[in-house]
Amino acid sequence: MGPAGTKQIHDYVIEGGSYLGLCAGAYFASDYIEFDKNGPLEVCGERYLKFYPGLCVGPVYGPFNYITEMGARPAKFTFDDQDHSNMNESEIEGTSIQKCSEFKCYFNGGGLFLPYNKGKPVVEKVYEERNMETKINIENKMKANLKLEENIVIDRKEDEVSLKEKENIENPYVLTLTYQEDAEWCKKGDNSIAVQVLARYQGITGNPACIVKIEVGKGTAVLSGPHIEYDSCSLDDDNVYLKFVKDEICSYDHDQNLWFSQLLKHVGLL
Numbered sequence: 248m249g250p251a252g253t254k255q256i257h258d259y260v261i262e263g264g265s266y267l268g269l270c271a272g273a274y275f276a277s278d279y280i281e282f283d284k285n286g287p288l289e290v291c292g293e294r295y296l297k298f299y300p301g302l303c304v305g306p307v308y309g310p311f312n313y314i315t316e317m318g319a320r321p322a323k324f325t326f327d328d329q330d331h332s333n334m335n336e337s338e339i340e341g342t343s344i345q346k347c348s349e350f351k352c353y354f355n356g357g358g359l360f361l362p363y364n365k366g367k368p369v370v371e372k373v374y375e376e377r378n379m380e381t382k383i384n385i386e387n388k389m390k391a392n393l394k395l396e397e398n399i400v401i402d403r404k405e406d407e408v409s410l411k412e413k414e415n416i417e418n419p420y421v422l423t424l425t426y427q428e429d430a431e432w433c434k435k436g437d438n439s440i441a442v443q444v445l446a447r448y449q450g451i452t453g454n455p456a457c458i459v460k461i462e463v464g465k466g467t468a469v470l471s472g473p474h475i476e477y478d479s480c481s482l483d484d485d486n487v488y489l490k491f492v493k494d495e496i497c498s499y500d501h502d503q504n505l506w507f508s509q510l511l512k513h514v515g516l517l
Contacts, residue, residue: 249479250295253295253296253338254295255265257295257296258299259466260463260464260466260467260468261465262464262465262466263464263465264467265466265468265469265513265514265515265516266298266463266466266467266468266469266514267468267469267471267510267514267516268298268469268470268471269470269471269474269475269476270355270356270357270471270472270473271356272470273357273358273360273472274294274303274305274358275294275296275361275470276294276296276297276298276299276312276468276470277291277294277296277297277298277299277301277302277358277360277470278294278297278299278300278301278302278435278436279291279292279293279294279301279302279303279305280292280302280303280304280358281302281303281304281305281370282293282304282306282358283305283306283309283310283311284303284304284370286309286310287323288311288313288360290399293377294305297437298461298463298468298470299360299362299442299459299468299470300362300363300436300437300438300440300442301360301361301436301460302361302363302368303358303359303360303361303472304358304359304361304368304370304422305356305357305358305359305472305473306318306355306356306357306358306422307313307322307354307357307359307418307421307422307448307451308320308322308354308419308421308483309372309419309420309422310419310420311355311356311361315484315488316355316486316489317488318355318356319353319355319488319489319492320355320419320492321351321352321353321354321491321495321496322351322352322353322354322357322448322472322473323349323350323351323353323449323450324349324350324352324446324447324448324449324457324458324473325349325350325446325447325449325454326445326458326506327443327444327445327446327447328352328445337341340392340509341445344401349352349369349449350369350416350446350499350502350503350506351495351496351499352474352477352496352499352503353474353477353479353481353482353492353496354472354473354474354475355474357457357471357472357473357474358433358472359422359424359432359448359451359455359456359457359472360444360455360456360457360459360470360472361424361456362436362442362457363432363433363434363435363438364433364437364438365426365429365433366426366427366428366429366432367425367426367427367429367432367477368424368425368426368427368515369424369426370422370423370424371422371423372420372421372422372423373420373421373422374418374419374420375418375419375420375421378399380501388443397421398441398453403465415456415516421450421451422451423451423452423453424451424452424453424455425453426453431509434473440461440462440463441461441462442460442461442462443459443461444458444459444471445458445459445460445510445513446458448469448472450506457471458470458471458472458473458475458510459463459470459475460513464475467514467515468514469510469513471510475503475506475510476507477503478496478500478503479492479493479496479500480498480500
């Protein structure tokens with residue numbers, strides 16, 4: 248997109264427009280990102296838009312792979328957004344919305360949102376152990392997928408990064424989070440920007456934010472780490488990595504539709 252295109256987005260939102268950032272779009276709109284830090288796909292640094300005045304760190308569940316869906320997970324979270332005034336009560340009866348209970352949706356590579364003023368974050372990967380049989384099955388799935396992809400034209404050079412992607416058969420992990428007191432760190436970012444946490448990850452230390460709403464000048468931005476725009480029917484039935492995700496999230500399809508509609512209302516698109 249380049250600096251000129253990014254500035255157009257920035258100015259559009261500042262002057263009263265809306266921005267909905269999902270997964271990569273959420274990283275793109277944060278002040279600073281840490282993606283796969285110390286890993287083969289590391290991308291760390293400041294972003295230009297800076298709608299979210301803090302860090303976006305991920306992938307929350309890994310490992311991530313640009314070529315396959317091996318990083319896909321059914322992410323668990325709950326919504327802090329309890330304003331249901333613009334929802335039909337009959338539609339939300341019996342759902343996770345009415346019960347304020349856990350919700351699951353498709354996740355692949357997204358981040359969590361960390362405000363600077365809570366302290367300097369220490370983010371670590373907690374790995375799930377696999378037995379040898381499981382590792383062999385995963386390697387075989389990777390090889391099968393890569394064999395199919397030999398006939399796909401990828402419009403980028405087969406460079407060192409893409410080779411690392413293919414070799415990334417790392418154990419699955421989830422990020423864990425603690426904070427260190429650091430007065431200088433807490434001064435980072437623009438604390439005058441109004442941020443509302445709409446949803447939080449479950450099963451992660453401190454239940455960090457996974458969906459946030461930010462008042463940006465005259466406009467609004469909503470950023471989401473999980474792919475809340477997908478229901479189970481949107482996922483490929485034939486993909487070996489997505490089957491268990493579909494099975495886990497299918498019972499939440501109605502909730503997903505309502506929650507995603509709610510996000511669209513937050514940015515004035517419904």
